[in-house]
Amino acid sequence: MNKSYLDLVNECDRFPYYYDDPVYYKQYVANYHRFKISGCNARLGYIPNDVVKKFPWPKGLWEIDEDKRTVTLLAAHDATAEQRTDLLARTLADAVKEDTFQVLRGWRNELYPIYGPDKKLLASVERSGSNLFGIMTYGVHLTVYVKGEDGIRMWVARRSRTKQTYPGMLDNTVGGGISTGEQPFESLVREAIEEASLPEDLVRANAKSVGCVTYTYIRDARAGGETGLLQPECEYVYDLEVDPSVVPKPCDTEVEGFQLYTVDEVKTALANGEFKPNCSVVLIDFFIRHNIITQENEKDYLEIQARIHRRHEVPTL
Amino acid sequence: MNKSYLDLVNECDRFPYYYDDPVYYKQYVANYHRFKISGCNARLGYIPNDVVKKFPWPKGLWEIDEDKRTVTLLAAHDATAEQRTDLLARTLADAVKEDTFQVLRGWRNELYPIYGPDKKLLASVERSGSNLFGIMTYGVHLTVYVKGEDGIRMWVARRSRTKQTYPGMLDNTVGGGISTGEQPFESLVREAIEEASLPEDLVRANAKSVGCVTYTYIRDARAGGETGLLQPECEYVYDLEVDPSVVPKPCDTEVEGFQLYTVDEVKTALANGEFKPNCSVVLIDFFIRHNIITQENEKDYLEIQARIHRRHEVPTL
Numbered sequence: 001m002n003k004s005y006l007d008l009v010n011e012c013d014r015f016p017y018y019y020d021d022p023v024y025y026k027q028y029v030a031n032y033h034r035f036k037i038s039g040c041n042a043r044l045g046y047i048p049n050d051v052v053k054k055f056p057w058p059k060g061l062w063e064i065d066e067d068k069r070t071v072t073l074l075a076a077h078d079a080t081a082e083q084r085t086d087l088l089a090r091t092l093a094d095a096v097k098e099d100t101f102q103v104l105r106g107w108r109n110e111l112y113p114i115y116g117p118d119k120k121l122l123a124s125v126e127r128s129g130s131n132l133f134g135i136m137t138y139g140v141h142l143t144v145y146v147k148g149e150d151g152i153r154m155w156v157a158r159r160s161r162t163k164q165t166y167p168g169m170l171d172n173t174v175g176g177g178i179s180t181g182e183q184p185f186e187s188l189v190r191e192a193i194e195e196a197s198l199p200e201d202l203v204r205a206n207a208k209s210v211g212c213v214t215y216t217y218i219r220d221a222r223a224g225g226e227t228g229l230l231q232p233e234c235e236y237v238y239d240l241e242v243d244p245s246v247v248p249k250p251c252d253t254e255v256e257g258f259q260l261y262t263v264d265e266v267k268t269a270l271a272n273g274e275f276k277p278n279c280s281v282v283l284i285d286f287f288i289r290h291n292i293i294t295q296e297n298e299k300d301y302l303e304i305q306a307r308i309h310r311r312h313e314v315p316t317l
Numbered sequence: 318m319n320k321s322y323l324d325l326v327n328e329c330d331r332f333p334y335y336y337d338d339p340v341y342y343k344q345y346v347a348n349y350h351r352f353k354i355s356g357c358n359a360r361l362g363y364i365p366n367d368v369v370k371k372f373p374w375p376k377g378l379w380e381i382d383e384d385k386r387t388v389t390l391l392a393a394h395d396a397t398a399e400q401r402t403d404l405l406a407r408t409l410a411d412a413v414k415e416d417t418f419q420v421l422r423g424w425r426n427e428l429y430p431i432y433g434p435d436k437k438l439l440a441s442v443e444r445s446g447s448n449l450f451g452i453m454t455y456g457v458h459l460t461v462y463v464k465g466e467d468g469i470r471m472w473v474a475r476r477s478r479t480k481q482t483y484p485g486m487l488d489n490t491v492g493g494g495i496s497t498g499e500q501p502f503e504s505l506v507r508e509a510i511e512e513a514s515l516p517e518d519l520v521r522a523n524a525k526s527v528g529c530v531t532y533t534y535i536r537d538a539r540a541g542g543e544t545g546l547l548q549p550e551c552e553y554v555y556d557l558e559v560d561p562s563v564v565p566k567p568c569d570t571e572v573e574g575f576q577l578y579t580v581d582e583v584k585t586a587l588a589n590g591e592f593k594p595n596c597s598v599v600l601i602d603f604f605i606r607h608n609i610i611t612q613e614n615e616k617d618y619l620e621i622q623a624r625i626h627r628r629h630e631v632p633t634l
C-alpha cells in the first residue's frame with residue numbers, strides 16, 4: 001500500500017459535500033432518514049434507511065415520516081434531558097432483546113451526549129447505539145512526543161488484538177470518547193492514566209490543547225458491526241512533549257504496547273494503512289502544526305486542512 | 318465594543334453555508350454571477366450582479382448568460398495561461414480607462430493566480446481586480462512571539478495611517494499576498510524582510526509552517542472601494558518564536574510601528590475590533606494552537622474551528 005495523506009483523509013471524512021455535486025449529494029442523503037427529537041427543529045443525526053426498517057421502534061414513542069424521511073422521538077413538550085434519555089434507552093433495550101443490531105452487542109454502559117442547536121444537552125444515548133442514530137460524537141486524542149537533535153519522535157500505541165474495534169491497528173498515544181457531563185481535558189487526563197499509565201500531574205501540567213479535528217466517518221468492516229452507519233465526529237487534540245525518561249505503559253486491556261516512532265516511521269505506517277482511520281487524521285494535523293506537512297511538500301494541503309475541520313450538518317457543542 | 322471570537326470570525330467568513338438554510342443560500346447566491354473560463358467547468362469565482370452590469374466587458378471576449386448567471390471568458394480551446402492572462406488584462410484595462418471601479422484605482426502591478434480544479438494555473442489577474450471576479454486569493458501571515466516566565470508576548474504591527482486598505486488598524490507581525498509563481502514560504506521570507514526588517518537567516522531557520530486559515534470575506538467599507546465583493550481566501554500561517562533581543566522594525570511604508578503585546582492585551586484589542594478582520598482570525602488560530610482558547614473557555618470553539626478552515630466552493634491550490 002502507498003496511501004497519500006488525502007487517501008487517509010478520504011477514508012475518515014466520507015460523507016459527500018453539497019458544493020461538490022448537488023445532484024449526487026441529494027441522491028446520497030436520500031439513503032438516510034434524519035433523526036429528530038420533537039420540540040427541536042434541527043436534524044440531530046442521519047439513520048441509514050435499512051436501519052430505520054430493521055429497528056423495532058416501540059409503538060407510540062416514534063414518528064416515522066417516509067416522505068420527509070425523518071425519524072422523530074416523540075418526547076413530551078416539557079420533557080427533561082433525563083426523560084428523553086429514558087425513551088432512547090427503552091428503544092435500545094427492545095433492539096438488544098431482539099438482537100437486531102451487531103453494534104449493540106458491544107454494549108458499553110456509557111452515555112454519549114446529544115446537543116441541540118443552542119448547545120444545551122437534549123438527551124444522552126448508550127455509546128454503542130450512538131452510531132445507529134448517526135449523532136455527533138466527541139473524543140480526545142493525545143500525541144506524546146520527544147524532541148531530540150534528530151527531530152521529533154512520537155509514542156505510538158498498538159491496539160489490543162482482542163479489541164472489538166480495529167483490533168491490532170496502530171493508535172495515538174492516548175485516545176477515548178467523551179461521555180455526557182465530562183469536559184474534554186478531564187476526559188484526557190482520565191484516559192492518559194487508564195490507557196498509558198501517564199502520571200496525572202505530568203498530564204495536567206504539560207498537555208496542551210492545540211485544536212480539534214472534525215470529519216464525518218462512515219463505519220466500515222474494520223469498525224465491527226453494521227457498515228454504513230454515520231459517525232460525525234470531533235476529536236479534541238492535545239500535544240504533550242516529554243523528556244525521554246517518560247515511557248507510557250499499558251494499564252487496561254485496550255493497548256498491547258507502546259513504541260517510540262521517528263517521524264519517518266510514522267509516515268511509513270500511515271502510508272501502509274496501519275493506523276486506525278481517525279488516528280491518521282490526528283497525526284496529519286500534528287504534522288501540519290509541526291512544520292512537517294507544508295504547502296510546498298503536499299499537493300493536497302488545502303483540501304486536507306478543510307476536510308479535517310469539517311463544519312458538521314448536525315448541531316455541535 | 319466587546320466582540321466575541323465568533324463575532325470576529327463572522328466578520329471575516331461572511332458567505333452563507335448551504336446546510337444552514339438551503340433556501341436563504343440559494344437566494345443569496347442569486348446576487349452573484351459565477352465567473353468561468355471556457356474549457357473549464359468549475360466556477361472560479363463569484364461576481365456581484367451589479368458589477369456584472371457596470372463592467373465594460375470587451376465585445377467578443379466574454380459570454381454573459383443571464384439565465385445561468387454565468388460570466389465566461391472566451392479563451393481559445395488551446396489557450397495558454399499567458400494568453401488567458403492577456404485577455405483578463407485587456408478587460409481590466411478598459412475598466413481602468415473608464416474609471417469604472419474604485420478598487421482598480423489601487424492598481425498594484427502584481428499578478429494573482431487563478432487555479433483550475435486540477436491545481437494547474439489557468440490564468441493570472443492584476444491583484445486590485447481579483448476581488449471583482451471573486452476568485453480565491455492566497456497570502457501568508459507570521460506571528461513573531463517571545464516566551465517568558467509571564468507567558469507569551471506577541472509582536473503586533475500598526476498599519477500605516479495612509480495605507481489604502483484598513484489604515485491605522487492593528488495587524489500581524491508580518492503579512493502579505495502571494496503572487497503568481499511564488500511559493501508561500503518564499504513569500505513569507507520576502508515580506509518579513511520588507512515589512513519588519515527581520516533577518517533572512519533567522520526567518521529561514523526558525524519560522525514554522527503551522528497550518529492555514531481559510532474563509533470567505535465580503536469586502537466592507539474598511540477595505541476601501543466597492544463593497545459586497547467576494548474574497549475567498551487562504552492565509553498560510555507561520556509561527557516564529559524569538560528571544561527578546563529580536564525587535565521587528567518598519568522598513569517599507571506599510572507599517573507605522575511594532576509593539577510587544579501580552580496575550581491579554583491582544584485579547585482586549587481583538588474585543589475592541591482594533592485588528593484588521595483576517596488578522597483576528599489568524600490570532601484566534603494562534604490562540605487555539607497555543608492552549609489559550611480551549612473548549613472549556615470558549616463556547617463557540619467548534620464553530621470557530623470549522624469556520625476558519627472553510628472548504629471553498631471554488632478550486633483551491
